Amino acid sequence: MSTQTPPRPSRYPILETARDQVLGRGEGLAEAQLLEILRLPDEAIPAALQLAHEVRLEHCGEDVEVEGIISIKTGGCPEDCHFCSQSGVFDSPVRGVWLDIPALVKAAKETAATGATEFCIVAAVRGPDIRLMNQIKFAIDRINEEVDINIACSLGMLTQRQVDQLKEWGVHRYNHNLETARSYFPQVVTTHSYEERLDTCAMVKAAGMELCCGALIGMGETLEQRAELAAQLAALEPHEVPLNFLNPRPGTPLGNQPIMDGKDALRAIAAFRLAMPRTVLRYAGGRELTLGDLGTREGLLGGINAVIVGNYLTTLGRPTTADLNLLVELNMPIKELQKTL
Numbered sequence: 001m002s003t004q005t006p007p008r009p010s011r012y013p014i015l016e017t018a019r020d021q022v023l024g025r026g027e028g029l030a031e032a033q034l035l036e037i038l039r040l041p042d043e044a045i046p047a048a049l050q051l052a053h054e055v056r057l058e059h060c061g062e063d064v065e066v067e068g069i070i071s072i073k074t075g076g077c078p079e080d081c082h083f084c085s086q087s088g089v090f091d092s093p094v095r096g097v098w099l100d101i102p103a104l105v106k107a108a109k110e111t112a113a114t115g116a117t118e119f120c121i122v123a124a125v126r127g128p129d130i131r132l133m134n135q136i137k138f139a140i141d142r143i144n145e146e147v148d149i150n151i152a153c154s155l156g157m158l159t160q161r162q163v164d165q166l167k168e169w170g171v172h173r174y175n176h177n178l179e180t181a182r183s184y185f186p187q188v189v190t191t192h193s194y195e196e197r198l199d200t201c202a203m204v205k206a207a208g209m210e211l212c213c214g215a216l217i218g219m220g221e222t223l224e225q226r227a228e229l230a231a232q233l234a235a236l237e238p239h240e241v242p243l244n245f246l247n248p249r250p251g252t253p254l255g256n257q258p259i260m261d262g263k264d265a266l267r268a269i270a271a272f273r274l275a276m277p278r279t280v281l282r283y284a285g286g287r288e289l290t291l292g293d294l295g296t297r298e299g300l301l302g303g304i305n306a307v308i309v310g311n312y313l314t315t316l317g318r319p320t321t322a323d324l325n326l327l328v329e330l331n332m333p334i335k336e337l338q339k340t341l
Contacts, residue, residue: 038226038267050301068110158174181232230275
């Protein structure tokens with residue numbers, strides 16, 4: 001008769017389920033399962049992050065993608081996104097500024113010098129007008145003449161003609177975030193709808209550009225809505241999901257929102273990775289405030305496989321060298337540039 005001790009059942013069955021379902025079969029967790037991850041106790045966070053890291057290595061590989069972003073048009077946006085200091089609707093200290101083409105080329109060169117493979121041009125607009133589209137065309141041409149880097153854009157909601165133009169001009173990836181769950185969206189934005197954002201995302205994917213579609217968490221949504229958002233993003237199947245954490249900005253309706261707890265942020269990182277095992281999951285805005293240096297390290301070992309380096313659109317990020325040195329310390333190779341278009 002065998003005297004071998006049978007394996008002890010896990011204290012957290014959802015992690016055992018995720019190990020089989022996500023790591024083993026590559027199938028993302030469903031909404032109800034994601035809620036279980038988001039509700040894990042503090043002592044289970046290291047195990048969840050370790051599993052998310054294993055999923056990332058298995059389904060995405062070890063490379064980390066580095067990206068820089070710059071705003072060609074800052075402030076003065078007509079939309080009322082309650083988290084955004086670039087909205088012209090609120091009494092925010094950010095004012096409208098346009099960046100000239102030489103400054104964009106300079107920024108692209110500086111971004112490429114860090115080892116970044118992506119450079120994203122952003123504009124605070126509902127959607128681009130003819131003037132902005134012309135500037136984007138000139139900027140893309142000049143950058144391509146002088147810098148070997150993939151160009152991405154984030155210009156708000158697009159028409160089909162604008163999608164086709166960006167594709168023709170060689171835009172590698174388009175960013176248009178869902179930001180929050182469908183059920184919470186009306187509490188955050190009233191000047192356009194969740195469906196309008198989805199329409200732009202659908203056109204971008206149909207045109208053959210990579211879709212970058214992210215989340216901003218910590219805006220007062222419930223855990224149920226956080227799980228809902230992760231599931232909705234998974235259903236959209238974007239190439240990349242930037243994960244932002246609210247940095248409350250003065251003068252906005254969310255200016256007094258408490259900073260998200262770092263442990264909740266780490267649970268979210270694990271959950272989003274377990275929802276989307278093959279997606280590029282990028283550290284974006286607010287991580288410095290929410291997670292700090294230690295939490296940033298834990299997230300990189302918990303499913304994150306891309307980083308925005310340097311400053312964001314209206315807030316300061318970690319020094320570029322700090323992120324790059326951390327990647328070296330963790331033996332995480334930076335993805336080499338590959339022109340795909």
